Amino acid sequence: MSKLGQAKRIIFLKTADGQLFEVDEPVAMEFEIVKSFFDENEDAADDTVVPLPNVSAEPLAGIIEFCKAHVEFRANGAAGKDEVKKFNAEYIKEKSNEQLKELILAANYLNIKEMLDFLTETIANRLKNKSVEYVRAFFGIENDFTPQEEEAVRKEYEWAFEGVDED
Amino acid sequence: MNTATEEFNASINIPVSMPATASYGRLQQQILGICSYSMMLIHSIGTTLATDKKKGMEERRNNGFHLPQDILYDILMRLPTKSLVRFKSVCEHWCHMISDSNFCQVHLQQCMSKVMIFSWKKGADRSNGCYSSYRLDETGLIATKLGSLPFLCRPLFFSVACCDSLVLVDQDKSSPITCLSVYDAITCHRRQLLPCLQSLDRYLVLVYDASTQKYKAVVLSTGQSPNLVHCYICSLDSENEESWRQSTPPLRQDVTLSKFSSVVVKGILYWTAERPHERPRLRNINEVFLIPRPCNINEVFVQPLNIATEEFMESVMVPRLPQHRYSIPNYHMKLLEIKESLCFAYQASPTELDIWILKESIWIKFHKLCFDSIINRPTDPTSLFAGHLFLPWLVVEGCNSKVGYMLIQHNANSLYWYNLDTNEMKRIAAIDESGGYVSQLSVIEN
The missing domain is CATH 2.120.10.80 (Kelch-type beta propeller)
Incomplete structure (x- = not known):
């Protein structure tokens, strides 16, 4: 088991679609699931490949990019500064709703608290001014209200349906 | 791993190939999540047709995007009141979640x-x-x-x-x-x-x-x-x-x-x-x-x-x-x-x-x-x-x-x-x- 002060350790991660990722130890240790794997298997060989059968390569690459940047921010004492906000905003700008959903599922499986916080916040921000129909489409939810029930709910909160973004 | 745990694994799609020790913490969390979710369902649906509705809800969840309940809860918790009352008309499950008195109390605070x-x-x-x-x-x-x-x-x-x-x-x-x-x-x-x-x-x-x-x-x-x-x-x-x-x-x-x-x-x-x-x-x-x-x-x-x-x-x-x-x-x-x-x-x-x-x-x-x-x-x-x-x-x-x-x-x-x-x-x-x-x-x- 490599400890601090020794040569930089690389962690090998294998995704559901069979891709092998080589990740610096501090970045991989952001993933709670990987961290607990090594905590509980202290004698694991250095070249152990950790299988991640619930994560495919695309979201994992995105997650590694995010965690890598955040590990660096913390090392530079920049945590909580404008720099981080700027990075986060840039990072998420180009991501589609589909990519965002894949990222949050993967981050949830890998159990990365900081990233989960950021992603839930992002989804909440994307949804907050949207219509009910948009939200249903986003989550793949079927409307199970009868038209009368839905009408009644809408009527009670009429004010909340004004000034909603176009889908 | 005993049979009960294996059944849980199958239903929540945690791969059995994952080392048991590593997945345990997460698994426990997911089980807890599911328990609290079921409790919420029972709490919110009431007595009539509880089983039929639950079945329907499970099916629907499987058709859509499989978002764990604790994540959905976190997303809803971050929304402003105006969005939440609007989203009560998304579906019955959301309406129950948003109307739940504990949820409202935490959100209001x-x-x-x-x-x-x-x-x-x-x-x-x-x-x-x-x-x-x-x-x-x-x-x-x-x-x-x-x-x-x-x-x-x-x-x-x-x-x-x-x-x-x-x-x-x-x-x-x-x-x-x-x-x-x-x-x-x-x-x-x-x-x-x-x-x-x-x-x-x-x-x-x-x-x-x-x-x-x-x-x-x-x-x-x-x-x-x-x-x-x-x-x-x-x-x-x-x-x-x-x-x-x-x-x-x-x-x-x-x-x-x-x-x-x-x-x-x-x-x-x-x-x-x-x-x-x-x-x-x-x-x-x-x-x-x-x-x-x-x-x-x-x-x-x-x-x-x-x-x-x-x-x-x-x-x-x-x-x-x-x-x-x-x-x-x-x-x-x-x-x-x-x-x-x-x-x-x-x-x-x-x-x-x-x-x-x-x-x-x-x-x-x-x-x-x-x-x-x-x-x-x-x-x-x-x-x-x-x-x-x-x-x-x-x-x-x-x-x-x-x-x-x-x-x-x-x-x-x-x-x-x-x-x-x-x-x-x-x-x-x-x-x-x-x-x-x-x-x-x-x-x-x-």
Whole structure:
């Protein structure tokens, strides 16, 4: 088991679609699931490949990019500064709703608290001014209200349906 | 691994190839998540058809995007009340989740904790003092200090406006040239704005323009000739040098603007203004007794400004105020926003606050607040409010209650949450025990 002060350790991660990722130890240790794997298997060989059968390569690459940047921010004492906000905003700008959903599922499986916080916040921000129909489409939810029930709910909160973004 | 665990693995799709030791913590969490989810289902569905519905719900969840319940809960928890009440009509499951009393309680407290308080406390030499910002904790009842402005000032010469975590300050109102700066209460970043005008009697507002996603500083000035009120607006760009634009309000010079009373409702900034009442010219002395006249009551109206277009709109009259002889309406009126409608609050007596809501151009009496529980001793209704001033700052709405909580300032620095559904009051732990007063409040958006 490599400890601090020794040569930089690389962690090998294998995704559901069979891709092998080589990740610096501090970045991989952001993933709670990987961290607990090594905590509980202290004698694991250095070249152990950790299988991640619930994560495919695309979201994992995105997650590694995010965690890598955040590990660096913390090392530079920049945590909580404008720099981080700027990075986060840039990072998420180009991501589609589909990519965002894949990222949050993967981050949830890998159990990365900081990233989960950021992603839930992002989804909440994307949804907050949207219509009910948009939200249903986003989550793949079927409307199970009868038209009368839905009408009644809408009527009670009429004010909340004004000034909603176009889908 | 025993059989029960394996079955769980299969149903929640955790691969068995994963080392058991590594997945255990996560697995346990997921099991807990599922348990609490099932409990919520049982709790919310009631007795009839519980099993059928549960089956239907499971199927539907499997058709859509498999978002774990704890993540969905976290996303919903971060949404504003307006979105939550709208999303009650997404599906039955969401409606139950959002209506759940525990969820509502936590969400409401979270909204209450987003309040930032900006307050002045006198310094050692008694005239100069220091402005500090405070944020409420997760219970909404204890204020913790965020930071202080890096200079001393006298409140008489100081003007301030808040929006989110930003504070716009005019350091010296007595100086003819504005010395405005914007200060971020969270990051403590401070930045000076270009001077905008040369006049006295300035009133500041800081607003967020959703159409351009920029904050705008608004300065109204009444002390300038000719007989006009001037309005200067500038956007706070992050990089570029800001520039002041002028907009002409349909206000005459003799109006008095209330520095406390501005509110933004759906992109419109409303401001209360007063002008001395014009009495009808008397034709003969008998009319003095025949025509009922208000005593010392000024004409009060609300002046709207469209934040996006920066154009003033037609003024709105306020509801008829009670005509008591010694009132100084300026200090006893406040504009508010409730359910995205403009509201007007007026302290009608030492212990009462009347609230009207504007619906389709008609003012409707909405609520009457009573503060007898705060003022335990008898009051003399003929005296000048018996020294009690109640200033309602804002309303925090809950997603399951009729209204929610109103934050009310009593005199200089006592703050209370007033439950508009039950009329109960809770005191917020004192900000500055002595010699201070609360100057501004705002709700931090993020």
